[in-house]
Amino acid sequence: MNPKDVLLTFPELLLWFPLISGLIAFVLKKGDHAKKWALTSSFITVGIVAASLFFTDQKYFNFNNVSYFWMPSLGSSFALMYDGMGRMLCLLTAVSFPLVFLSTYTNDYKKPHSFYGLMLLTQSGLMGVFCAMDALVFYFFWELALIPVYFLSSIWGGEKRIQATFKFFVYTFAGSLLLLIGIIYVYLHTPEGTFSLRAFMEAKLPPGKEKVAFWLFFIAFAIKMPVFPFHTWQPDAYEQSPTGVTMILSGIMVKMGVFALIRWLVPVFPYATQMFSNIVVVLAVTGMIYASCIAWMQDDLKRLVAYSSIAHIGLMCAAVFARAESGVEGVMIQMFNHGINIIGLWIVVNAVEKYWGTRKISELGGLANTSPTLTIFLVIIALANIALPLTNAFVGEFLMFNGLFAYGKWTTAIALISIILAAVYTLNMIQKVFYGPVRAHYPLAGVTRLDKGAVVALSIIVIIIFVLGVYPKPLIELTMSTVGAFMNKVHGL
Template sequence: MLTLLLLIVPLIAGLFLLLNKSKSNFTPVVYIGIAVQLAIFVYAFINFKSNPSLLNFDKAWLPDFAIRFHLGLDGLSILMVGLSVVLVSLILLAVKGLKYENMSHLLGLIFLTQAALIGVFSAKDIFLFYFFFELALVPVYLIANFWGGENSSKITFKMLIYTVFGSLFMLVSFIFLYMRGQSSDIDSLRVTVTLLPNAIKQVLFWGLLLAFAIKMPVFPFHTWLPDAYSQSPTPATMLLSGLLSKMGVYGLIRILLPFAPDGINNYGGIVITLAIIGLIYGSIIAIKQSEIKRLIAYSSFAHMGLMAATVLTLSVSGMQGAIFQMVAHGFNAVGLFYIAKLIFEKTGSRNLAQLGGMTQTAPKLSIMFMIVLLGSIGLPLTNGFIGEFLMLKSVFDFNTILGVIAGLSVIFGAVYMLRFFQKTMFGPLSESATEISDIGSKELAILIPIAIVVIVTGVFPNLILNVSGTFVNTLTNLVR
C-alpha cells in the first residue's frame, strides 16, 4: 500500500498544479507534496525488510485479460524509487527558484514525471511497466517543448520518435510473451521464457534490448541526446539525465536479464563492445566541447555506456556497480546541470571560451562545483569511485582488452571535467564574471544535499550495496 501512496501523492499534486489557474497559491502544494513523499518513502524504507507486505499492492486492472495493477519494492526498485523521490524533490526546489513562465504548470509536469517514474520502478506487471515507461516521457517532452530553447519543438519531437519507436519493439515482445504464458506477471513470465524455442529467445533479446538501449542511450542510438540535452530547459535536462536515462539500465536488469539470458550469452559480447565504443567516443567528444550543457550531455552518454556494458557481463560486481552508479550518477548529473544553469544565469554564457575566474567572485559555487565534479570523475572516497571500480572490475573479468579500453574513460573523464572546472572557475577573471554575486541559501539548499550524498555514499558504500545485494545475488543465480 505504501508503494501506491508513493505513486498517488505526486499524481494528485501534479494534476492540481496543472489545473491551477492562480499564479501565486501553488507554493504550499509543492512543499506539502515534497514533505509527504519524503515521509512516506522514509517509512517504506524502514519497513523494507521487516514488513515487506506494506510495500505490495496487487489489484485486478483488466480482469478479463488477467492483467493486474501490481506494484512492489525489492532491493533494486526501492533504491530507484528513493532516487526518484529525492532527486525530484531537489529539482522542484531548484526550479521554484528559477524564472519560468506558467510555473505552476511546469511544477505539475515535474510531479507527474515523478509519479510515472515510481510506476516504472515498482511495476510487477509487464503491461503496467510499459504503460509507465511510455508515460514518463510525456511530461518531460512537454517541458522541453514549451520551455525549451531554439528549435526545441523539432529536437524534442526527434527524441519522442526515437524512444517511442524503440518501445514498440518492447510492446510486441510483451504481447508475444503474454500470449504464450497467459500471464503478464513479470515473475511468472520468467518460467514462460525458459520454454520458448531458441530462435524466439534470440529475437526477444533484440526486441527488448532496442527499447532500453535507445532510452539510456548507448552507442549507436545516441544521436537524439546532444541536442535534446543542450536545447531543453534545465528541469527537463535534469530529469532526462538524472532519472529517465536510468529507466533503460533498470529495464536491462529487471526485464532483459531474466527474460533473455540466452540472448545475452550469445550476443552480450557484441553489445558490451558497442557500449565500450560509446564510452570512449562520448568521452573524447566531451573533451572537445566548448558548450557546457553539451559537455555534460556527452559525459552522461559515456557513463550510461559503461553501466550497460557491466550489466551484460552478468557478474555480481557488474550489477552491483551499475546499480550503485545509477544512484551516484543521478545525483552528480543533476548537480552538474544545476551548476551549469547557475553559471549561465550569472554570466549569460555557456561557452567555456567566454568564462573564467569565477572562484574569485563566487567561492561558494566553486566549492560546491568541485565536490560534485570529484564525484563525477570517481575520486576515491566519493560516490563515483565505488560504482566505477566495481564496473571496471567486471569488464576486466569479462575481457581484459575491453577492460583496458574501458579504463581509459577514467583518464578522459578527469580531462574533460577538470577542463570544465578550470575554464569556468580558474584563470583570468572574464568580463562576464566581474560583477556577479555568489550563490545564496536557496542554491545551497540544493547543492549541499547533493554534496553530502557524494561524500557519504563514497565513504559508506554499503548503505547502498547492502540494500541491493540480496536482489543481485538472486538475479545472478537465476540468469546463469
Template sequence: MLALTLILIPFIGSILLFLLKGSNVSTSKNVALFSSLITFAVAIYTFATFNPLVPIEAKYTWMKDLNINFHIGIDGISLLMIALTTFLVPIIILSTYKFSYKNHATFYMLILLTEVALLGVFMAKDIFLFYFFFEAALIPVYFLAAIWGGKDAPRITFKMFVYTIFGSLFMLVAIVYLYIQGATVNIQELYTTGKLISPTNQNLLFWAFFIAFAIKMPVLPFHTWQPDAYSESPTPATMLLSGLLSKMGVYGLIRILLPLAPIGVTNWGFFGMILSVIGLIYGSIIAIQQNNIKRLIAYSSFAHMGLMAAGVLSGTLSGIQGALLQMVAHGINAVGLFFIIKIIYDRTNTRELSALGGITQKTPALSIYFMIIMLGSVALPLTNGFVGEFLLLKSVYDKNVWLGAIAGLTIILGAVYMLRLMQRSMFGESNQVTAKFKDVSGTEVAVLLPLAILVVLMGVFPNIFLKITEPAVNSILQIISSK
C-alpha cells in the first residue's frame, strides 16, 4: 500500500489544484507544498522501515486482455530515486514562494503531475507501465516550459518534445518485440526473455533503448535540445528537468537496458561509454566558455550525465553504485545551483557573468550556501559529489585505462568552470549592477539550507545510500553475468 500511497498523494493534490483554479496564489502554493510534504513524509517512513527481504508492491489489473497490470513496487534502487524525487519537489515548490506565476493553480498542478509520473517510472514493475509514465513525465514539464518560459520557449520546448518522442518510438518498438517474445510485460520476467534473444536482436534492443534513454539524459550526440531548454524554461521547470527528469534516462539504463540486452551491452556498451566520455569533455569545455550563468550550469549538467552513463555502461558494481549515488548528488546540486542563479538574476536582472562581481561583500549567507553546493558539484572530498564520482571514474578506468584517464579530466575541467563562476560572480569589486544586492532570507534560506546540509551529510555518510541499493544492484549484475 505504501507504493500506491506515494503516487496517490500528489495525484490527489493535483486534482485539488484543478478544482481550485479560481483560488488565490497563496492557496495554490500551500496545497502544492502540503501535498508534496506529505508525500515526502511517506517516503521517509518507507526509507526508515525498508527491508529488502520484504517486498513493497501493489498490483491491479489494467488491460486484462493484454495481461498488462498497474504493477508497482519498491526495491533499493527505486527507494533512492523516490527519496530524491519526494525531497526535491517540495524544495522546488518552496523556491517559488517569492514569485507569482500566471494561472498559478495550473502551474502547481503540473509540478505535482510531474512528481506522479516520476514516481511511477521509478516504481513500475510492468514495462508498459514504465513506458506510460516515462512518456507522461514529459507532458507537464513541456507545458511548464512552453507557457511560463522565455520568448523562444515554445520553439525550443517543441524541439525537446520532438527529440524525446523520437527516441521513445524506438523504445516502444523494443517493448512490443519483447512482449511478443516473452508473452509477458513483467519486467522481472522479461529479464529471462532478454537472455534468450539472439545476439543480433539484442544489439538492436541495445540501440533502441539506448537512444531513448540517451536523449532523456542527454548523452552526445542527442543533447542539442538540452542547453536551450534549460536556459529558456522557467527555473522550476529547469530544476525538474535537470534534477529529476534526466535521472529517468540513467535509471532506464540500469533497470531496463543492462538486464534486457546483456549481450548487446557487451557488444556496444564500450562504444556508448566513448560517446558519454566525449560528451563529458565537450560539455565541460563549453561550460568554461559560457558567459550566461544559466547555460553554464546547463552544460555542467550535461557533462555530469555523461559520466553517469559511462559508469552504468561499464556494467560493474562500482559503476552502477556510483551512478546511483551521483544521481542523488547531482539532483541536489543542480537544483541548488539553478536556484542560486535565479536569485542572482532576480536581484540584478542579468545572467551575464561579465556583468557580475563583488556579490559576496554583502551576502555572507548566500556566499556560504553557494560555496558548499559548488564544492559538492566539483566533488570535493567529504561532499556529496565525491564518492559517486570516484566510483564512476574507477569503473571507467577498470574498463579501459585510456578512457578512464580522459574521463578523469572532469576533475580539472569541473573545477575550472565552477570556480570561474564563483570567482567572477561573487568575488572582486562590486559594480552598479551588484552594489545593492541583498542577502538571502525567508523561503530562500529554507530552500538552500537543507540542500547544503545534504551536500555535507552525503559526503560524510555515503554508506547509508550505498547499502540500500547494493542488494538490488547485485541482483541486476547476476542477471547480466548469467547471459
C-alpha cells in the first residue's frame, strides 16, 4: 500500500475516532447503550494503536505524520507526529480506557450518556497532547483533555466534589494561563514567526528572557504532574472524583506534564534547564520524601494511593532534569508502567469501597477471608507499584535511580529513602486491610466474587506487570529514538 493513498494518518485516527465516539455517546440516552458504545469504541481505539505499532519503519513515514494549515495568519499548522514516545503514551491511553470501563461497568451513573461522552472527549484530548508538534495545537488539546474532567468531577464526584473541583480548576487554570503566556512569549522570538516545535527550539531568546519563559512553562507542567509544592490539588481531586475519572487523572493525565518536560521544556530551553536543574531536582526529591511520609499516615485508601503517585512522579521529574541517558530511558518506560499499576490500584480501591462500604483502613480488616481473589490481585499490583524485581516497575525505577546517581550521589541517597517508605506504607496497608482481624460490620461481608469486568481488567494488568517485568525490551526499543534526540539536544545546547 502506498502511504499517499491513506486518507487519514494514525495520529488523525486517534484524535477523530474518540472525538466522534464521544459525540455519538451523548445522543445514546436509552438504557446502557452509551456504556456499551464507550466500551466498544475503546477497544477499537486499542486496535488502531496496535495496528500503528507495525508501522515504525521510516518507509511508512507518511502514515505517522501530518501537517496542514490551521491558522496560517498566525503561522500555526495542525501538525501531528507519531514518534516513539507518542506511540507509547497513545498505547497507554488506548489500553487504559477499556480497563476503566470494564472495571467500573457495574457502576451506575446518572445521565450515563453524558458521563461516557465526556470520558471519550478526554481520551481524544489526551491523544492530541501526545501527538502535537505545534504549540497552539498542543495547547488546544491540553485544554480539551482538562475541560471534560471539570464536569466529570463536579457532577459525578463525592460529597465535597464542588470544593475539590474548584481547587482543581484554580490550579489548572493558573497553569494553563501561564502556559499560554509562555507560548506567546516564545512565539514572538521565533525566527519564522510560527508555533512549530522546531521554530520554538530555534527561538532567539536572550538568557534573561529564557529564564522567565522556562518558569512559565515549568510551573504549568509542574501543576499537572504534580510536583511539590504545586501538588495540593491532587489528593482532594483524586478522593472526590468518580473512581473511573481518578484512574484517568492518575494513570494518564499526570503523564501530560512529564511528557511536556521531555517534548517542550528541555529542548526549547536547554540553557535555562541546565541553570535551574538543581532547583527542580531538589523540589522533586523533597516531594518524593514528603509525599511518602504523608502516604504512610493516611487512613483513606484513595489518599494513600494519591500521595504514592506524587512520590513516583517526583522521581520521574528528577530523572528528566538529571539529564542522563539511562534516567531518561527509565522515565520513558516508567510513564507506561506507572499508568498501568496505578490504575490497577484504583480498581482494587473501587472494589473495596463498593463491596465493604468504606475506604478507611482503620475500618477494614481480614478481607482476604471474604475475597481471596481480590487479595491476590492487590498483593501483585502493590508489590509492582513499589518496584519489586521481576515486575514492570523495577526496570524503569532502576534506570531512573541510575541516571540520578550520575547526577549526584547524595541526592540519590536521599531519594532512595522513598523506596523504604513506599515499602513500609504499602505492606502496612496490605497487612491491615487484607490480613488484619476480620471486622463484623461490613455491609456485604459475605461477598467473595468480584465483577467479571474487574477480574478481566485486573488479569490484563497482572499479565502486563509480569511480561514487561521480565521482558521490557519492546518499550525500550519503541522510545529509543526519542531518548536519542533528547540527549542530542541536551548535550548540543
